[in-house]
Amino acid sequence: MQVNNKFTMNVLAKSANESFARACVAAFASQLDPTLEEIGDIKTAVSEAVTNCIVHAYKEKIGKIYISGELCEGNILRIKIRDTGCGIENVEKAMEPLYTTVGGERAGLGFAVMQSFMDTVKVRSKIGKGTSIVMVKKISPRYGVNA
């Protein structure tokens, strides 16, 4: 798949960076002229993935979250969010709606939101090494080719 543009960034896994991360990805995605709904979907999915890194991957430390994005041929946005935290023991289980390993008021809906709002979500994880999430969304073309 031809990549027309890309970015990479990393942020500290601090909750104050959640809004910064989703705003950056939304600004990058805006090159594809998405609708307000599509931008909302992208921001929400990114927020979930970044929050997962902060809440789950780096429980005891403030690590780094690596975020990259690509604008691909066919108005396709590809986002990768990666951490080098504790990893997920059972990815399939973690992706079940309402499943959460932390207390408090976490709804356990992070992956469900990502899957619902993006076209595809792929998760790879290794205990002690970290987790990477790749999310893809095709942006509906409105004014012809714009990537």
Add this chain to the structure above:
Amino acid sequence: MSVEIRSSGQTVTAYLSGELDHHTAREMREAIDGAVELNMPSTLVLNFKNISFMDSSGIGLVMGRYRNISKTGGELHITGASPQIYKVMKLAGLERLAKLEGNY
């Protein structure tokens, strides 16, 4: 992020504004719970009109407030949610817990 609380009779309304995510949810939660503890309302209204963004942390906040108000037999109402926020709420099935008021 801010929360403005107004109390009238048996109703407490929390006017939420800004972005509701994991970073801001705790402060909002504490403000709402403080007002509920003080006023013991029969109806808690969460007004989302000025919330510009919400992820599943907002779902946790709504579910937690529902649990609290239900303990005393009260009701939870949600007003002013944008279509995008409503979409997140619907995904979580919040319409089964709270009265969602608005045109969706």
